[in-house]
Amino acid sequence: xxxxxxxxxxxxxxxxxxxxxxxxxxxxxxxxxxxxxxxxxxxxxxxxxxxxxxxxxxxxxxxxxxxxxxxxxxxxxxxxxxxxxxxxxxxxxxxxxxxxxxxxxxxxxxxxxxxxxxxxxxxxxxxxxxxxxxxxxxxxxxxxxxxxxxxxxxxxxxxxxxxxxxxxxxxxxxxxxxxxxxxxxxxxxxxxxxxxxxxxxxxxxxxxxxxxxxxxxxxxxxxxxxxxxxxxxxxxxxxxxxxxxxxxxxxxxxxx
Numbered sequence: 001x002x003x004x005x006x007x008x009x010x011x012x013x014x015x016x017x018x019x020x021x022x023x024x025x026x027x028x029x030x031x032x033x034x035x036x037x038x039x040x041x042x043x044x045x046x047x048x049x050x051x052x053x054x055x056x057x058x059x060x061x062x063x064x065x066x067x068x069x070x071x072x073x074x075x076x077x078x079x080x081x082x083x084x085x086x087x088x089x090x091x092x093x094x095x096x097x098x099x100x101x102x103x104x105x106x107x108x109x110x111x112x113x114x115x116x117x118x119x120x121x122x123x124x125x126x127x128x129x130x131x132x133x134x135x136x137x138x139x140x141x142x143x144x145x146x147x148x149x150x151x152x153x154x155x156x157x158x159x160x161x162x163x164x165x166x167x168x169x170x171x172x173x174x175x176x177x178x179x180x181x182x183x184x185x186x187x188x189x190x191x192x193x194x195x196x197x198x199x200x201x202x203x204x205x206x207x208x209x210x211x212x213x214x215x216x217x218x219x220x221x222x223x224x225x226x227x228x229x230x231x232x233x234x235x236x237x238x239x240x241x242x243x244x245x246x247x248x249x250x251x252x253x254x255x256x
Contacts, residue, residue: 004025005025005028005029006091006092006093006135006137007021007022007023007091007092008021008022008028008031008088008090008091009021009022009088009089009090009091009092010022010067010086010087010088010089011086011087011089012065012066012067012085012086012087019089020065020066020067020086022062022067024058026048026050026054026055026058027058027061027062029047029048030044030048030055030058030059030062030068031062031067031068031084033047033048034068034082034083034084035084035088038081038082038083039081039082040073040079040080040081040082041055041056041059041079041080041082042079044059044082059082066085066086067084067085067086068082068083068084068085068086069082069083069085070082070083071083087140088140089138089140089141089144090136090137090138090139090140090141091136091137092134092135092136092137093135093136093137121177121197124197124198125201125202128198128199128202128209129202129203132202132203132205139211140211142211142212142215143211143212143214143215143218144215145212145215146211146212146213146214146215146216146217146218146219147215147216147218147219147222148215148219149212149215149216149219150215150216150217150218150219150220150221150222150223151219151220151222151223152219153172153216153220154219154220154223154224156168156172157169157172157220158223158224162185162224163185165224166183166185166189166191169181169183169220170182170183173193177197178193178196178197179193179194179195179196179197179200180193180194180195181193181194182194187249188247188248188249189221189247189248189249190245190246190247190248191217191245191246191248192243192244192245192246193210193213193243193244193245193246194242194243196210196213196236196237196243196244198210198212198213198244199236199237199238199244200237201237202237202238203238204237204238204239204240205238205239206238206239206240207236207238207239208233208234208235208236208238208239208244209236209237209238210233210236210244210246213233213244213246214231214233214246215231217229217231217246217248218231221248221250225250227250227251227252228250228251228252229248229249229250229251230247230248230249230251231246231247231248232246232247233245233246234246234247
């Protein structure tokens with residue numbers, strides 16, 4: 001028996017459509033294929049292994065829900081090219097839920113309350129731990145939220161000297177109880193955080209967990225360089241590391 005795919009949640013820009021939850025394994029397979037590239041109808045049929053009529057029904061449903069759209073092939077107006085038209089905002093793992101120690105009251109009291117951490121840290125940690133326990137993944141939303149925060153606080157951090165700008169961020173991080181931040185400026189900017197508020201006490205999943213931080217750095221440095229940046233978390237407490245490391249690289253050359 002194949003492993004059941006996590007239910008996926010999409011948000012459409014059209015207010016009349018709102019949020020859509022996708023549970024169908026065939027639809028989820030189609031969306032996984034379209035996430036990285038556009039595809040013609042026949043390609044989708046071949047890759048799903050389903051009949052044309054079955055694929056057609058699922059594509060029609062996804063279009064009606066505003067999750068995907070299509071355009072006519074430029075060389076052949078009989079063919080349609082399908083693409084995702086909605087924003088992926090998270091998923092729910094339908095596996096059997098189990099209680100994790102990071103969500104239990106004794107763990108919270110011992111590691112957060114008794115350590116006199118900010119109450120906001122308790123709230124954020126409990127939310128993240130409960131989401132993990134229930135199999136809910138809202139990492140895309142957290143990253144988008146962080147991006148918005150980064151752009152909002154940029155003017156308070158800004159200095160045209162990159163080193164000063166970075167030090168302002170580090171000072172802000174410590175002052176707000178977000179952890180201790182160090183940085184190394186080169187062609188790729190490397191930021192290291194210790195005592196990370198977002199993930200330090202979360203369960204060890206083997207995967208990075210600091211999507212809010214990633215989004216904040218993304219927003220800050222997109223504004224600083226005035227062009228898109230790539231932010232990748234290469235080390236994380238949830239991966240068994242004793243720090244979180246982010247690598248930031250501008251994507252392209254600023255136009256004059």
